Structures are given as structure tokens and as C-alpha cells.
Amino acid sequence: MSNPSYGTKPRVVVIGAGITGALVAWRLQRSGWQVTVLEAAHVGAGSSSRTAAGIRQQFSTAETVVGMRYSVGFYREFCSLVGGERSPIVQNGYLFLHALEERWGAAQARVEMQRHFGLTDVVALENTELVKRFPWVDPHAVLGGTFCPSDGFLHPETVYNEAIAAARRLGAQVHVASPVLAAEQRGGRWSAVTTPTGRFEADLFIDCTNAFDAALQLRLGLTALPIAPLKRYLWFVQRSGSVFAGASGEAAFAAMPLVIAPSGAYCRPENTESLLCGWAHDAQPEPDFTMDDQDRIEPQFFHKGGTDTAGYETWASLAEVIPGVGEFAGITATTCGYYGTTPDHNPFLDRDPAVENVIRAAGFSGHGAMFGPFSALVVEAIANQGRPDSISVLEQDIPLSAFRIGRQLGHESMVI
Numbered sequence: 001m002s003n004p005s006y007g008t009k010p011r012v013v014v015i016g017a018g019i020t021g022a023l024v025a026w027r028l029q030r031s032g033w034q035v036t037v038l039e040a041a042h043v044g045a046g047s048s049s050r051t052a053a054g055i056r057q058q059f060s061t062a063e064t065v066v067g068m069r070y071s072v073g074f075y076r077e078f079c080s081l082v083g084g085e086r087s088p089i090v091q092n093g094y095l096f097l098h099a100l101e102e103r104w105g106a107a108q109a110r111v112e113m114q115r116h117f118g119l120t121d122v123v124a125l126e127n128t129e130l131v132k133r134f135p136w137v138d139p140h141a142v143l144g145g146t147f148c149p150s151d152g153f154l155h156p157e158t159v160y161n162e163a164i165a166a167a168r169r170l171g172a173q174v175h176v177a178s179p180v181l182a183a184e185q186r187g188g189r190w191s192a193v194t195t196p197t198g199r200f201e202a203d204l205f206i207d208c209t210n211a212f213d214a215a216l217q218l219r220l221g222l223t224a225l226p227i228a229p230l231k232r233y234l235w236f237v238q239r240s241g242s243v244f245a246g247a248s249g250e251a252a253f254a255a256m257p258l259v260i261a262p263s264g265a266y267c268r269p270e271n272t273e274s275l276l277c278g279w280a281h282d283a284q285p286e287p288d289f290t291m292d293d294q295d296r297i298e299p300q301f302f303h304k305g306g307t308d309t310a311g312y313e314t315w316a317s318l319a320e321v322i323p324g325v326g327e328f329a330g331i332t333a334t335t336c337g338y339y340g341t342t343p344d345h346n347p348f349l350d351r352d353p354a355v356e357n358v359i360r361a362a363g364f365s366g367h368g369a370m371f372g373p374f375s376a377l378v379v380e381a382i383a384n385q386g387r388p389d390s391i392s393v394l395e396q397d398i399p400l401s402a403f404r405i406g407r408q409l410g411h412e413s414m415v416i
């Protein structure tokens with residue numbers, strides 16, 4: 001499908017207004033489409049307001065390293081590109097800690113690959129060097145770590161609110177409280193979708209519902225994609241005056257990178273007083289989850305349920321490598337939301353094989369906040385060029401095969 005610059009603008013409906021939908025809407029409106037956003041509840045009603053919002057370029061495949069380098073650059077330029085006054089990115093870095101020889105060896109090899117693909121500031125730090133730089137890490141608990149100072153975390157509400165506002169300024173229509181309930185299909189194409197508030201015709205439709213996609217695809221007759229909605233929790237641990245060994249006070253705490261312990265538990269400063277912690281505990285897929293289920297906390301995960309709940313287990317696991325965290329005062333809050341998880345933890349960014357004018361941008365697993373700018377770039381290329389095999393990102397030709405529907409589904413190894 002082409003996007004002619006003459007005559008009436010081609011129309012596109014974007015379904016869902018999280019980070020993905022908001023950035024896609026802004027990007028497509030800017031590139032000549034007439035965008036209508038249909039959001040079931042309100043802007044940011046899904047995982048985008050419940051996320052740890054980490055952003056890293058330390059990945060194990062070339063396309064994701066380059067893609068996330070693009071995302072980091074985009075978020076750094078966000079205010080001038082999109083709008084707003086507050087940068088959405090905090091570049092405190094990402095520190096992956098390793099305690100097993102085999103994993104540490106593989107991590108060092110990954111750093112070589114990442115540097116080859118332009119991530120020049122990532123380093124592999126042996127134990128001694130590591131604790132010199134991060135004196136709050138227990139030297140007896142780790143062999144080493146990989147650190148990239150330009151990684152970090154996002155203010156997700158800045159991303160989706162500013163992107164939607166910018167899309168509106170450019171002329172996009174945004175309808176909240178407008179769940180898409182049905183689609184009119186003719187000859188392998190959609191002609192319109194309906195919500196309780198109206199019927200919306202378009203030339204192209206973009207599904208940006210991520211974890212909600214599992215329910216949407218059934219309802220709307222789309223190709224069934226393996227996207228499992230998995231509940232994921234976050235806990236907030238109060239510092240209350242405690243500081244790390246070797247670090248002095250608030251500023252040092254606020255500058256802490258996002259740290260991933262050898263166990264997979266992770267943490268980062270939420271503000272000068274509290275630490276956000278998470279861990280991908282075992283979970284059963286919940287394909288029929290509702291909006292309200294997003295905030296339903298199961299007893300074994302709720303910090304008020306006692307010290308044998310998952311939040312305390314996560315806190316204790318982090319304290320094994322960062323002893324100072326063990327001195328913190330206590331967990332003050334539990335929040336949760338859903339990952340839309342795929343078998344290889346890569347999203348689907350592709351046209352639906354059954355409905356030619358529907359693009360699926362879903363299945364972001366634990367990565368949708370960081371993927372946002374790259375996802376929108378790929379969706380724009382698909383919208384304007386048909387179904388390109390690759391796109392040019394930071395002067396590199398990036399194959400899109402890793403994001404195709406129907407790809408061989410393997411396993412990505414660095415998942416949080």
C-alpha cells in the first residue's frame with residue numbers, strides 16, 4: 001500500500017493509546033495519514049502506566065541492539081521532536097550482574113557483539129573493577145557485570161501523554177472510552193471498525209493493544225498470535241535514611257543504575273526515597289483478563305500479606321548482591337500489570353496475513369516501553385511501503401524478519 005501525497009489523506013485507525021499507539025499515531029499523522037485513535041478506556045490505561053519502564057540497548061541480537069540505540073536517541077530528543085518540557089529518559093545506565101562462569105562468559109561475548117553494532121559505551125567489568133565503580137555491590141556475590149551508562153529508565157506518562165497531545169496538534173482525532181468491538185471485513189480487508197460511540201472507516205488499521213490483543217484477535221477474526229498476558233508485579237521499598245556502603249546520601253542513590261541481580265530480580269531508584277523492584281515470577285496466561293484485573297493483586301504477591309510473599313523474596317534476592325538494600329525500611333506498595341509475552345520475547349510488527357490492511361504491533365513482552373520509538377518507526381515503514389524486508393536505522397540495514405508473524409519462534413535469553 002502506498003501513501004499518496006496528493007488528494008485526500010489516507011485514513012488510519014490506531015487501536016489502543018499506550019506508548020505504542022501514541023507514538024504510532026504521532027508518527028503516522030506527521031507522515032501524511034489522517035489518524036483516528038480509538039482507546040477503550042483512557043490514554044495510558046494499559047501496561048504503559050504500570051511499567052518499570054527500563055530501557056536498555058544491551059540485547060543479544062543485532063536488530064534489537066540497533067533498534068534500542070534508535071529508541072534511546074529518540075527519547076533523548078523527545079522534547080524537540082514530539083514536545084513537552086520534561087525529558088522522558090533518565091540515563092542512569094543498566095548493570096547486569098553475573099555469578100555463574102558460563103553466564104559471565106556469555107555476557108562478555110555479548111558485549112563484543114553489542115560494541116560491534118555501535119553500542120560503544122557498554123563495558124564488561126571484572127569483579128574488582130566493578131566494585132570500585134559500584135561500591136554497594138557485594139564483591140563475594142558476583143563474578144562481574146556488564147554496564148551501559150546510556151541505558152536507564154523512562155517516565156512513561158510523559159511519553160504517552162505528550163505523544164497523544166502532539167498527534168492531536170497535528171490533526172489526529174483521539175476517542176477515549178471507545179473500545180473496538182467489531183470489524184467489517186470484505187475480501188481480506190477491513191473497511192470499518194465499530195465502538196459503542198460510532199463506526200470508523202479507514203484504509204489501514206493498527207492494532208496497538210499488546211496484552212489485550214489476546215482477546216481482541218478472537219473477537220475481531222484476526223490471525224491468532226501467541227501472545228500470553230502474564231501478570232507482573234512491582235514493589236516499592238522505602239529507603240528511610242539508609243544509604244549504600246560507599247555511597248553518600250540521596251544523590252548517589254538517585255544516580256543508581258537499573259540493576260539486574262544474577263537471580264533475575266531487578267531494581268532501580270523510583271525517586272530519592274524509594275527503590276522500585278521487580279522479578280518475573282511464574283505466572284499462568286490470562287487471555288480473558290479485564291481492565292480491572294490489571295490492578296488485582298493476588299495474596300501471595302501483596303506485601304501486606306507477610307514476609308513470605310513474593311515482594312519480600314524479591315527484596316531479599318536483591319540484598320544478596322546489594323547488601324545495603326537489605327537495610328532499607330520496608331515495602332510500602334505493590335503494583336501490577338500485564339506483559340503481552342511471545343515465545344521469543346520479540347514483538348510482532350507486521351501485516352496480518354489474514355487481513356492485509358491490519359498491522360499488528362503487539363506482544364512486547366517486557367520491552368514495550370523501550371521499543372516504543374522503534375516500533376513506531378517500523379509501523380510507519382510498513383504503512384508506507386507495503387511489507388519491507390528491512391529498514392534503515394542509524395545508517396544500518398535492519399532486517400524485519402525477527403518481528404514477522406510466522407517467524408520461527410526461538411528464545412531470547414536476556415529477559416526481565
Ligand SMILES: Cc1cc2nc3c(=O)[nH]c(=O)nc-3n(C[C@H](O)[C@H](O)[C@H](O)COP(=O)(O)OP(=O)(O)OC[C@H]3O[C@@H](n4cnc5c(N)ncnc54)[C@H](O)[C@@H]3O)c2cc1C
Binds near residue numbers: 043212216
Ligand atoms: C510490571 C511491569 C514491568 C515492566 N517493565 C518494563 C520495562 O522495564 N521496560 C519496558 O520497555 N517495558 C516494560 N514493561 C512492558 C511495557 O510496559 C509494555 O510492553 C508496554 O507498556 C506496552 O505498551 P503498549 O502501548 O503496546 O500497550 P498498553 O500500554 O497495554 O496499551 C494498550 C492499550 O490498548 C487499549 N485497548 C485494549 N483493548 C482495546 C480495544 N478493544 N479497543 C481500543 N483500545 C483497546 C488499552 O486500554 C490500552 O490503553 C513492563 C510491564 C509491566 C506490567
